[in-house]
Amino acid sequence: MSDMPVLAVKNLTVDFRSNSGWTRVVKDVSFTIGRQETLAVVGESGSGKSVTALSVMRLAPKRSSRIGGEILLDGESLLARPERQMRQIRGGDVAMIFQEPMTSLNPVLSIGFQIAEALILHRGLARRAAEAEVVRLLDKVRIPSAASRFHDYPHRFSGGMRQRVMIAMALACQPKLLIADEPTTALDVTIQAQILELIKELQRDEHMSVLFITHDMGVVAEIADRMVVMKTGHAVEEGPTEAIFACPKHPYTRSLLSAVPRLGSMTGTQGPARFRSVDRDTGPATDPAPFPETVAAERPILEVKALTTRFDVRGGLLSRVTGRVHAVENVSFDLRPGETLSLVGESGCGKSTTGRSILRLTNPTSGSVLLDGEELTQLPRRAMRARRQKMQMIFQDPFASLDPRMKIGAAIAEPMIVNKLASPDDAHRRAGDLLVRVGLAPEMAGRYPHEFSGGQRQRICIARALGVRPRVIVADESVSALDVSVKAQVVNLLLDLQQELGLAYLFISHDMAVVERVSHRVAVMYLGEIVEIGPRAAVFGNPQHPYTKRLLAAVPVPDPARRLAPRTVADDQIKSPIRGVDYVPPPRVYRKISPGHLVQACSDE
Amino acid sequence: MLPFILRRTLATIPVMAVVALFVFSLLYIAPGDPAALIAGDQATPADIERIRQSLGLDRPFLFRFGEWTWNILRGDLGTSIFTSLPVTRLIAQRVEPTLSLMAVTLLLAIAVAVPMGVLAAWTAGSWVDRTVMALAVLGFSVPIFVIGYLLAYVFALELEILPVQGYAPVADGLWPWLRHLLLPALSLGLIYIALIARVTRATMLEVLTQDYITTARAKGQNERKILFVHALKNAAVPIVTVIGLGIALLIGGAVVTESVFVIPGLGRLTVDAILRRDYPVIQGVVLVFSLTYVLVNLAVDLVYVLVDPRIRY
Numbered sequence: 001m002s003d004m005p006v007l008a009v010k011n012l013t014v015d016f017r018s019n020s021g022w023t024r025v026v027k028d029v030s031f032t033i034g035r036q037e038t039l040a041v042v043g044e045s046g047s048g049k050s051v052t053a054l055s056v057m058r059l060a061p062k063r064s065s066r067i068g069g070e071i072l073l074d075g076e077s078l079l080a081r082p083e084r085q086m087r088q089i090r091g092g093d094v095a096m097i098f099q100e101p102m103t104s105l106n107p108v109l110s111i112g113f114q115i116a117e118a119l120i121l122h123r124g125l126a127r128r129a130a131e132a133e134v135v136r137l138l139d140k141v142r143i144p145s146a147a148s149r150f151h152d153y154p155h156r157f158s159g160g161m162r163q164r165v166m167i168a169m170a171l172a173c174q175p176k177l178l179i180a181d182e183p184t185t186a187l188d189v190t191i192q193a194q195i196l197e198l199i200k201e202l203q204r205d206e207h208m209s210v211l212f213i214t215h216d217m218g219v220v221a222e223i224a225d226r227m228v229v230m231k232t233g234h235a236v237e238e239g240p241t242e243a244i245f246a247c248p249k250h251p252y253t254r255s256l257l258s259a260v261p262r263l264g265s266m267t268g269t270q271g272p273a274r275f276r277s278v279d280r281d282t283g284p285a286t287d288p289a290p291f292p293e294t295v296a297a298e299r300p301i302l303e304v305k306a307l308t309t310r311f312d313v314r315g316g317l318l319s320r321v322t323g324r325v326h327a328v329e330n331v332s333f334d335l336r337p338g339e340t341l342s343l344v345g346e347s348g349c350g351k352s353t354t355g356r357s358i359l360r361l362t363n364p365t366s367g368s369v370l371l372d373g374e375e376l377t378q379l380p381r382r383a384m385r386a387r388r389q390k391m392q393m394i395f396q397d398p399f400a401s402l403d404p405r406m407k408i409g410a411a412i413a414e415p416m417i418v419n420k421l422a423s424p425d426d427a428h429r430r431a432g433d434l435l436v437r438v439g440l441a442p443e444m445a446g447r448y449p450h451e452f453s454g455g456q457r458q459r460i461c462i463a464r465a466l467g468v469r470p471r472v473i474v475a476d477e478s479v480s481a482l483d484v485s486v487k488a489q490v491v492n493l494l495l496d497l498q499q500e501l502g503l504a505y506l507f508i509s510h511d512m513a514v515v516e517r518v519s520h521r522v523a524v525m526y527l528g529e530i531v532e533i534g535p536r537a538a539v540f541g542n543p544q545h546p547y548t549k550r551l552l553a554a555v556p557v558p559d560p561a562r563r564l565a566p567r568t569v570a571d572d573q574i575k576s577p578i579r580g581v582d583y584v585p586p587p588r589v590y591r592k593i594s595p596g597h598l599v600q601a602c603s604d605e
Numbered sequence: 606m607l608p609f610i611l612r613r614t615l616a617t618i619p620v621m622a623v624v625a626l627f628v629f630s631l632l633y634i635a636p637g638d639p640a641a642l643i644a645g646d647q648a649t650p651a652d653i654e655r656i657r658q659s660l661g662l663d664r665p666f667l668f669r670f671g672e673w674t675w676n677i678l679r680g681d682l683g684t685s686i687f688t689s690l691p692v693t694r695l696i697a698q699r700v701e702p703t704l705s706l707m708a709v710t711l712l713l714a715i716a717v718a719v720p721m722g723v724l725a726a727w728t729a730g731s732w733v734d735r736t737v738m739a740l741a742v743l744g745f746s747v748p749i750f751v752i753g754y755l756l757a758y759v760f761a762l763e764l765e766i767l768p769v770q771g772y773a774p775v776a777d778g779l780w781p782w783l784r785h786l787l788l789p790a791l792s793l794g795l796i797y798i799a800l801i802a803r804v805t806r807a808t809m810l811e812v813l814t815q816d817y818i819t820t821a822r823a824k825g826q827n828e829r830k831i832l833f834v835h836a837l838k839n840a841a842v843p844i845v846t847v848i849g850l851g852i853a854l855l856i857g858g859a860v861v862t863e864s865v866f867v868i869p870g871l872g873r874l875t876v877d878a879i880l881r882r883d884y885p886v887i888q889g890v891v892l893v894f895s896l897t898y899v900l901v902n903l904a905v906d907l908v909y910v911l912v913d914p915r916i917r918y
Binding site for chain 1: 823
């Protein structure tokens with residue numbers, strides 16, 4: 001009895017109905033999860049991993065999906081049960097948490113109500129008793145002053161706190177199995193570390209089994225006993241996490257693992273390095289060409305001094321200014337041609353606003369930005385528009401940053417025509433060349449954005465930026481939304497372009513491992529200020545500021561050997577940069593650690 | 606919450622001022638000499654002059670507007686040219702049937718349309734959904750007088766279960782009052798039902814794809830609670846918005862409906878006043894309707910805050 005798995009999935013198939021008939025998205029997948037065991041299902045978008053999870057709960061849309069095979073919970077089939085019994089199991093025996101904490105809680109119902117719902121449904125508690133139990137659960141997932149937050153609505157909580165609420169809801173009825181579908185993907189690294197620790201701890205306390213869906217090999221190594229690798233609906237490899245990490249058998253697993261950016265993999269090197277590429281079907285690896293020195297010794301192309309951007313917060317009867325968001329505060333750095341400076345930090349630290357302020361997409365409050373020696377902050381609007389030709393931006397979401405009704409050839413040609421760099425005919429011809437340049441085919445120019453995958457779209461955005469021959473590219477989380485293997489390819493493309501064209505990148509990212517790979521220098525931002533800046537090797541190898549240390553410690557490391565070592569993770573929340581109207585930032589002193597490596601002297605904040 | 610209500614209420618003052626200016630200008634915008642039109646073909650110049658003076662057309666516009674506004678604030682809407690009765694009294698006599706008709710229509714429409722829309726969204730693509738949507742198209746396209754006479758024919762003349770026409774005051778008892786209002790409310794409400802049902806369906810379709818609905822299902826909640834607790838409250842803002850905007854439809858429709866069902870309400874009063882060019886009455890009625898509309902939209906804004914905790918002013 002004791003060796004019967006909690007969940008056994010046998011030959012699972014899932015079909016979705018589309019206009020052209022049924023499409024099989026999960027193909028003959030089998031796995032088991034033992035008591036208190038954590039199984040990770042790993043794969044990239046479209047691999048069928050989330051559909052597998054939803055199918056266990058039988059939550060895939062009824063009319064347009066079909067589940068085949070067998071799903072046994074404690075030896076009893078789930079697929080044969082009537083819907084009424086299935087409702088007892090959902091939330092009772094099997095609970096689920098989701099990727100987007102921002103959207104997976106109902107915004108118009110209080111969190112207390114939403115958690116109590118499960119208690120009343122499955123444990124038959126009376127309203128009063130349920131309330132007490134909710135407070136106990138909120139306490140358990142370490143939500144500060146839990147009792148007073150019962151009646152609060154989700155928008156009053158940060159992303160990490162919402163995910164804690166989701167976990168409290170899932171744990172409400174002491175489920176045998178917790179299904180976690182990318183539960184930390186949308187969170188900042190330090191918050192991710194907290195949530196992973198919390199799940200591990202609760203799993204021990206509650207004797208739960210966990211089915212963990214993720215695309216992140218670092219997270220897998222951190223949490224999973226065993227793993228299943230999925231690719232286009234197939235389970236291509238299954239086994240203990242240590243064994244697969246040590247000796248991946250399937251070429252796809254190998255390509256995934258080699259594409260995973262590993263923090264610390266660059267120790268002892270100076271410049272950036274390309275990712276290794278492994279053929280996903282056959283397996284031979286090609287080692288990338290070494291990355292040459294690209295930084296020019298001449299005057300910096302971009303010099304930012306004491307840049308400050310603040311936003312007013314208004315409130316009250318007469319909409320008076322009640323406070324200010326100090327989004328960017330006294331930020332200074334420079335950037336040479338051929339150099340990559342990364343701005344790193346967590347959500348709300350002001351890294352994106354810094355990028356936008358430099359381009360004056362958001363007007364800075366004060367400070368100076370010199371592009372090629374010319375002051376930008378005082379330029380009239382029209383003149384500024386012309387300068388933007390030299391500085392282009394690539395955004396995070398390649399789905400939102402291309403006009404869905406514009407052919408991509410036209411989208412790439414447009415900036416050249418607007419900036420009068422080419423006649424419309426020339427521009428369209430060059431658009432074809434640019435497509436080749438970013439690894440696509442010229443005949444794709446006539447297609448619309450929805451016909452491309454995320455990685456291809458990001459290449460299109462890069463081509464569009466390159467058309468006007470910029471000297472600086474502000475890449476705002478440009479590879480964050482991409483699958484690992486695609487991410488590696490796009491990073492390699494960016495490095496190729498830097499080598500060839502001497503581009504300077506301001507690389508804005510929260511992903512420390514990618515940053516380590518691409519940067520010459522790194523600036524760490526916290527609450528709108530740069531707390532540490534220096535050569536990449538110095539900042540990563542010898543971090544000085546406590547925030548930098550915390551950030552680096554929180555990054556999941558794709559090394560299963562480290563999993564069992566308990567980590568101490570502080571339950572701090574990310575602080576807010578909103579200050580009173582009369583707040584004057586204290587003067588900051590920077591300490592020099594080594595040439596070019598500066599650290600803000602710590603205050604008591 | 607209280608400062609918001611206060612601020613929002615104060616904001617209706619400029620709106621009402623603009624409305625008042627328009628209503629007052631009616632007299633001046635109308636083509637021709639209103640005094641001559643009112644006096645009719647057989648009038649002597651002395652008659653016309655007398656009417657001109659009683660309308661105040663001999664005095665400057667702004668002076669007259671100030672005086673008129675001041676009178677309104679004191680509760681005096683002027684005197685009907687035709688009946689020589691105070692406009693306030695004429696309106697007071699007629700207001701109950703119209704308010705009753707609008708209230709019953711509103712409640713009936715919400716009670717029918719919202720569940721219909723929810724059901725259609727839940728069964729999207731099925732025959733239930735298609736039937737609901739077909740009915741909605743019908744509701745949009747059939748004019749009130751057609752559906753009114755049709756309903757009267759079926760329920761009053763053939764089945765003889767409801768009165769053909771007329772109105773019974775609430776004072777005569779709730780059931781007679783309601784019996785007389787059912788057919789008018791149904792014919793007036795049909796387009797309103799169509800509108801609310803469509804918007805409810807569209808919004809619910811959108812809400813039902815949200816992650817928190819999956820969360821609720823994963824919790825083991827049943828479909829009825831998911832639809833009416835989790836989803837409908839999220840869909841409420843757009844639905845409440847069209848309910849508020851749709852009041853304009855009701856006001857326009859009430860005029861026609863009252864004629865069809867011979868209800869002695871403000872609609873009839875308006876039609877009669879327009880036919881007789883009884884300007885003070887027209888102005889008074891339009892002002893009352895505008896005020897109703899502004900108040901309904903104030904209520905809508907307050908409901909927003911109740912249904913969606915994220916809305917704070």
